[in-house]
Amino acid sequence: MRRHGARSGRGFGVFLAFSGAYPSTAVAIQRPSRVSDDTYKHLIRFCNSCGAGVTHRIPEGDTLARAVCDACGTIHYQNPKLVVGCVPVHGDRILICKRAIEPRYGLWTLPAGFMENEESAAEGAAREALEEANARVDIEDLYTVYSIPHISQVYMMFRARLLDTDVSPGVESLEVKLVREDEIPWDQLAFAMVKRTLEHFIADRRAGSFVTRFGDIRAPHR
Numbered sequence: 716m717r718r719h720g721a722r723s724g725r726g727f728g729v730f731l732a733f734s735g736a737y738p739s740t741a742v743a744i745q746r747p748s749r750v751s752d753d754t755y756k757h758l759i760r761f762c763n764s765c766g767a768g769v770t771h772r773i774p775e776g777d778t779l780a781r782a783v784c785d786a787c788g789t790i791h792y793q794n795p796k797l798v799v800g801c802v803p804v805h806g807d808r809i810l811i812c813k814r815a816i817e818p819r820y821g822l823w824t825l826p827a828g829f830m831e832n833e834e835s836a837a838e839g840a841a842r843e844a845l846e847e848a849n850a851r852v853d854i855e856d857l858y859t860v861y862s863i864p865h866i867s868q869v870y871m872m873f874r875a876r877l878l879d880t881d882v883s884p885g886v887e888s889l890e891v892k893l894v895r896e897d898e899i900p901w902d903q904l905a906f907a908m909v910k911r912t913l914e915h916f917i918a919d920r921r922a923g924s925f926v927t928r929f930g931d932i933r934a935p936h937r
């Protein structure tokens with residue numbers, strides 16, 4: 716996620732703790748707060764159409780507060796960001812990357828980053844593997860989808876075949892390596908979604924069949 720270092724960094728610090736017991740994947744419909752946390756953190760102050768100051772209010776016919784420009788009428792919607800990544804596999808080994816950037820500097824992750832405009836989710840996942848680990852992959856199938864409502868992000872992780880083992884750290888990685896199951900640094904993983912995706916992957920590989928999953932990752936303290 717090199718191109719978005721500054722922008723991407725904002726959200727990740729929040730879900731630092733891996734809870735021992737994962738929340739159920741049962742879907743609980745919750746009404747969003749009037750203004751999401753995300754909106755507060757990334758509050759729009761000026762209209763990007765005309766440059767006037769905006770006000771934050773609920774537009775007529777809407778249910779949530781938006782940044783509204785009273786000068787030109789533009790309503791600035793803020794919506795969740797998609798993060799795409801993959802589990803690159805070569806034989807019985809999985810490619811992981813040690814982060815060279817905050818948050819979670821020095822911890823291990825799967826290659827993933829913010830999707831760019833005008834690319835597909837699978838293209839974005841392959842691009843991130845190339846950027847973070849100089850890894851060439853074939854994206855095989857969607858594997859896990861995690862919603863992280865408190866930071867307004869959705870992760871889409873794919874299973875991928877690593878085409879060769881000629882990998883090396885990209886600018887966002889201190890180190891990259893191929894690990895077998897017993898070499899996964901479980902206590903040094905950067906994000907809950909990495910841990911959950913790897914746990915599912917190991918279990919599914921043992922079972923001989925991969926099952927696509929979705930779930931929610933909630934703030935540890937709320």
Ligand code: ZN
Pocket residue numbers: 762763764765766767784785786787788789
């Ligand atoms: Zn305006």
